[in-house]
Amino acid sequence: MTYLDVQAPAQKIWPALFAGISLFIAGAVTVSGVNMFGTRFGFGFLPLLVLAIWPRRANRLVSLFFIFLAGIFTDWATGGVMGQSSLVFVLVWGLMRPELRSAPFAPLGLGLMWIAICGLASLIMSMSGYFVYSVGPNFAVLGRQIIIATLCLPVVMLLRRGLAMRINDDEDWR
Amino acid sequence: MRGRERPNGGITRFALLVTILLSSLLISLQRGAERQSSFLETSTQETVAPLVTALAVPLRYVEGIFSDIKDRRTAFADNKELLNEVAMLRERQARYDNLAMKVARYEAILGVDTETEIPLRKIAARAIGETDGPFVRSLLLNVGTDDDVKIGNPVMSTNGLVGHVINAGPRTARVLRLSDLNSRIAVTSVRSGATAILAGDNTPLPKLSFMSQRENWIAGDRVISSGDDGFLPRGLQVGHVVNGENGGLRVRLSSGSAQLDWVWVSPYHKIKAPSDGELTSAQQSEIGETP
Structure with missing residues (x-):
């Protein structure tokens, strides 16, 4: 790499596989939720946490393949509109471009990126849902899902950091 | 080499476009289609x-x-x-x-x-997952076809009707909740006997539509399943009528949005419509045939 050059980091398959499997697990978890304060907080936005911290050096084609399949898997698991989650995942990943972000994460940058992801995902979900059902989404449910995912963000970051340190804190996993 | 490694360049961009189009196609195929x-x-x-x-x-x-x-x-x-x-x-x-x-x-x-046709046998089940999404409201139960659960079976909680089974695997079943957009069940008012269709519309209070006698429905009426659709037995507790916005009537569900843990499935067999060649016992006696 030359000084001040605009060369993207080399792409690796293992980080893409690891992140892909994590996305599948997060997709399965969306079936669940927790009842607190007399209302239900669904885990629908948890897969977006995985997308938000997607490894920078993950092979892009392999990543895309996993992200698309994980979206379809999530829709089958939740009994939702087939293609809705895959569209959300693919668009979020495509627009956020993990290969361009900084490593390690800056808290403010991560926060802003998370807000953008939540906004984008809500918009795509609402539009695609309206297209299929001709009814607007339940915004209260969306809001609660965002809240619970946002509360999980620091935990996921700690978990990710712990795992990265166990794997020799390699640049590939950042 | 550098050109090939451009972020989101070439093949990746093409693949991204293909997956977006594929997802959009899958979504559009489900527009207006039956679930x-x-x-x-x-x-x-x-x-x-x-x-x-x-x-x-x-x-x-x-x-x-x-x-x-x-x-x-x-x-x-x-x-x-x-x-x-x-x-x-x-x-x-x-x-x-x-x-x-x-x-x-x-x-x-x-x-x-x-007899109300409500089966006395109950299949106890645990709600292991509950999808409460912006468009979908369903439950995942830990019983399936191995336990004699069939598609269409009503699912009850101690408070009342929760929904019906829409998908059954050997060990799991998915339940469509009454508040889901796709849920439609025939109901009746216990007080007046007037019938209607309870339609889920993505809110906690599903609306009453196709009311047979609008004047016979008032807020506070107890609502039960009418059995008119042939899918659910008559007499299952559904909820109470409340006044909605814009003068419409809605139902506060007995099962509500409360936390669901244990539920039971009623193995009710839906009423079969007679086929064209099949004669009812009344018709047979009319033409003098012994059944």
Whole structure:
């Protein structure tokens, strides 16, 4: 790499596989939720946490393949509109471009990126849902899902950091 | 080399476009289509079930903490209310016993069959997953076709009807809740006997539509399943009528949005429509054939 050059980091398959499997697990978890304060907080936005911290050096084609399949898997698991989650995942990943972000994460940058992801995902979900059902989404449910995912963000970051340190804190996993 | 490694360049951009188009195509194929479950959906549901069951253990513990706090706060008021209710129910029980005796006597005289068709057998199930999304409201149960659960079977909680089974694998079943956009069931008012269709519309209070006699529906009416659709037995507790916005009527569901843990499936067999070549016993006796 030359000084001040605009060369993207080399792409690796293992980080893409690891992140892909994590996305599948997060997709399965969306079936669940927790009842607190007399209302239900669904885990629908948890897969977006995985997308938000997607490894920078993950092979892009392999990543895309996993992200698309994980979206379809999530829709089958939740009994939702087939293609809705895959569209959300693919668009979020495509627009956020993990290969361009900084490593390690800056808290403010991560926060802003998370807000953008939540906004984008809500918009795509609402539009695609309206297209299929001709009814607007339940915004209260969306809001609660965002809240619970946002509360999980620091935990996921700690978990990710712990795992990265166990794997020799390699640049590939950042 | 550098050109090939450009972020989102070339093949990646093309693949991204293909996946976006494919997802959009899948979505558009479901517009206005009837909800049908595929083998892949059932298989995914079966795959996900063990993970969700394992995850349910710590989640129920967390839920227990919150519900304990709430229960303790309202324990005194609840106790007072329950004592009043017990006193009222004792009086009602006495009246009910008298009426039951009277009705049994009338039935014996008239020879009528007044069974409600609600199956006595119950299949106990645990709600291991609950999808409460912006467009989908469903439950995942830990029982399936191995336990004799079939598509269309009603699912009840201690409070009332929760929904019906829309998808059943060997060990899991998916339940469409009454508040889901795709849910439509035939209901009747206990007070007036007027019928309507209870349609889920993505809100906690589903609306009453296609009301047979609008004037016979008022807020406060108790709503039960009418059995007119042939899918659910008559008499399942659904909820109470409330006034909605824009003058419409809605139903506050008895099963509500309360936390669901244990539920039961009623193995009800839907009424089959007679086929063209099949004669009813009345028609057979009319033309002099023995059944």
